[in-house]
Every structure is written in structure tokens, then in C-alpha cells.
């Protein structure tokens with residue numbers, strides 16, 4: 001089978017634990033979005049259950065059913081698509097629990113993959129705690145998240161952390177070139193192949209536009225700021241998407257601010273805005289950056305709870321303006 005990108009050491013440790021039959025029954029795969037956490041979870045399920053000598057083969061009866069997502073011993077849980085908010089409900093949690101009361105069908109080990117686990121409502125998480133702690137024999141939980149900090153401590157404490165990092169730049173560049181894509185997406189995606197593919201798919205230009213608009217808007221009088229957030233919150237049906245783009249843009253600019261503040265201009269994602277970034281670096285680094293990163297995390301939480309995007313952005317950008325103007329005065 002095609003080998004996965006990056007995180008070779010992480011996978012090596014998992015494979016070895018699987019071979020030695022000493023896997024933890026509940027892993028928490030954490031790390032940035034799009035670096036292969038869910039793919040690794042699936043690969044582990046294939047590996048453990050493959051019927052061939054060279055595992056995973058990708059073509060035996062077990063591999064085929066796992067790859068098709070139809071193996072009776074595979075339970076993959078995503079947020080309920082029928083709900084406006086991206087949550088995994090208590091009802092879904094009870095569905096998992098009752099599925100686990102059935103006998104295993106044919107797999108050596110049954111896999112339950114919850115992706116993303118941070119989408120569990122508190123009620124759903126509480127319903128599952130006992131199962132995370134003591135799953136039925138032969139059952140493997142893999143919890144996937146890019147936001148480990150927002151998990152309930154009770155969920156974290158019942159799982160074993162496996163940390164994924166970004167894919168090394170050279171490796172990702174080669175992979176992109178192999179697909180006929182622009183290798184500079186490796187840097188722009190901060191080492192996330194999944195994200196690089198989305199950028200290649202047209203998000204890149206939109207993002208550059210949002211970053212430029214955001215930089216042009218900050219420091220302007222409030223009514224201009226609000227005109228910007230209103231436009232961002234209103235963009236057709238994809239309003240949440242667009243709002244998220246602004247939050248993503250701010251997060252990237254904050255990362256670049258830290259990079260520039262430490263004198264590594266050439267590593268900044270947004271090379272076109274080094275001048276503005278230098279201003280941010282002297283105004284915001286380090287205290288303001290820390291406070292704004294917290295504000296970004298809070299904004300994401302509120303967006304997930306389906307708070308109006310425009311309201312969330314107004315609060316966030318007002319905080320940004322305040323930080324910048326206080327720095328100017330101080």
C-alpha cells in the first residue's frame with residue numbers, strides 16, 4: 001500500500017505496539033488538522049486485522065471491507081450531518097455503546113474511531129467515559145483531535161496521547177510535485193497535506209484575499225471594521241466557512257508575528273506582508289500574541305456552538321484593534 005506522509009516515528013511505535021499485542025485500548029491522536037491522524041487510525045485497523053503475511057496488504061477480504069468502511073467491526077463516528085452545529089450527540093454515543101454490546105464479527109480487533117472527538121457534547125462524552133476506560137475485550141478506541149486543549153479532562157485522562165506533527169517540508173514538497181501541484185503549498189499549509197490539497201483546490205487565493213482584507217481593516221475606525229465582519233458573516237450560505245477563514249487568517253498572522261519577532265522573516269507564511277508583520281511583532285509580541293491566541297481559541301469554540309459568525313468576528317477584531325492601539329499608546 002502507498003506509504004503515509006510524515007510522522008514515521010509515531011507510526012513505527014504504534015505498529016510495534018500492535019505487533020507486540022500491547023496497544024493501549026484508547027488512543028488519543030492529537031496534532032494539526034490534515035496531517036494524517038485519521039488515515040493512520042485506519043491504517044492501524046487494516047494492519048491489525050489484515051489476513052496476509054505482509055500487513056496491511058490492502059486486498060484481502062478484511063482490508064477490502066475496512067477500506068470500504070463496511071467492515072462490521074469498524075465503527076467510525078463523525079458529527080451528525082443533520083445538525084447545524086458540528087457535534088457528536090448523546091444519541092450517537094449511545095449508538096456506539098449498543099454496537100459494542102454485539103459480539104465481534106470476524107475482526108481480530110474491533111476499531112471505534114471518533115473523529116473529531118472534540119465534537120462530543122458533554123453529555124455524549126460522559127455517556128462514553130466508562131466505555132473509554134474499560135471497552136469490551138478486543139475493542140480498540142481511537143479518538144482524533146486537532147484541539148486537545150478543548151477536551152474534557154475526563155476524556156483525556158482515559159486515553160493515551162499520541163502526538164502527530166506537521167509533515168517535514170521536503171517530504172511534502174516531493175509529494176506535491178508528484179501530484180503536479182505547486183511545492184510552495186508545503187509552506188503555506190504549514191506541513192499539512194490535507195490542507196495543502198484544499199489550498200490547491202482554490203482556497204489559497206481566497207485566503208490570501210482574506211489576509212489582505214484583514215490587514216487593511218485593522219486599525220480602521222470601528223464602522224469599517226463592522227462593515228468587514230458583516231460582509232464576512234454574510235457571504236452566501238457558506239457564511240460560517242467565510243467566518244472561519246477570517247479566524248484562520250488571524251491565527252496565521254499571529255504565527256507569522258512570532259516568527260518575525262524572532263528574526264526569521266524568511267520562514268513567515270505571508271511574505272507579501274512582512275512590513276505589517278514587523279509592526280505587529282513590535283506591538284504584540286509576546287503578551288498581546290498570547291492574549292489574541294486565547295481570543296482565537298474562544299472564537300472557534302463559539303463558532304462551533306453556532307454563535308452568529310458576525311458577532312464572533314466583531315468581538316475578535318475589536319480585541320485585536322484594542323491590543324494594537326494600546327501598544328501604540330504605551
Ligand SMILES: [Zn+2]
Nearest residue numbers: 050057060063
Ligand atoms: Zn489485508
